[in-house]
Amino acid sequence: MMTWIKKQALALYDWVDYRTGIHDLTKDQLTEYRVPPKLNKWYSLGGLALFVLIMQLVTGVLLLVYYVPSTEESFASVQRIMLEIPYGWLIRVSHAVGSHAMIFVLILHMVSVVFMGSYKKPREITWLTGCALLFLSLAICFTGYLLPWSQLSFWATTVATNIPEPIPFIGPWIVKLIRGGESISPDTLNRFFALHVVVIPAVMLALVGVHLFLVRVLGISDPSPKKNKDD
């Protein structure tokens, strides 16, 4: 019986492999992927950031099942997630802790890249997409903070959206654009919700795709001193 199942599984694997080349792909990119010698913990930070991103996506989609984006109901829906839904507290707190962890891991990642000079030619595009991803992460944290529509999130967003105001000429206009009006209103909640769950995640995933593609194409940066022939 077991051998029969094994045979069928292998046949299915061969069928998929013939049509996708998945066997060689896994071998080249995963199971027999060659990395430089003497890698240390600092090299794990990019992978760690990817793990946190996946956790944020999973917990975020789960929160979306019960969260209601409206000034009337959002606070009550968050309370329902925290108090009534089984494991809702765990999923929401994971999402909140994950957002802090994301910024923490990204800054450490950035520090290691700066100290090892990994941003240098030919890795400039990897570095720039990484910088964009850090700013998008800050933006997604900022937009997510308003969503519970609590006193804390309301006033924190009021204060933070005031920041661009002193910019000459265009400052007040920027503030109005971010808020969707003169003050924080239901429109602000809706545009922050759209940015938080659709726009920013979509752009981030696209940039992560470019970032990872370049890491694989260019290979892992190896800062170990080389024998310089030119100098």
Next chain:
Amino acid sequence: MSETIDKTPQASRRGFLHWSIFGLLSLWALASLNMIVQFLIPPPRAHKSKDLSIPLSQIPPGTSTVVNFKGSPVIVINGDLGVAAFDAACTHLGCVVKWVPDQQSFYCPCHAGKFDQTGKVISGPPPEALHVVKVEVVNDNIVFL
């Protein structure tokens, strides 16, 4: 796929670690899956009260109202023949019917099914009459039985 069991101490240590990590990861995955399933199972909605009654003054003659009775919509009318209540789900495909006072009949917006004020089908696709919900007027209150 075609790994043979190696009896050398080093290989068995590697095998032990391999299965330990695999086992722990599987446990973690199962616990997470359990959590997600429990999170997604629809939570019971508490019904505020089983004994429902609405004041008669809420629906003057000719008007109607829709109330939530035991989790489903019930339409209560005050027609020419007095107060009556029906399960508001159309017997065709379950849309919520509305009361048309001018014609003293129910109209289903989905496929133009029509019922008279006793719930019988007048025209359209519904296969049977609207389901009656028993109510009684006691001291100017409509009480659901």
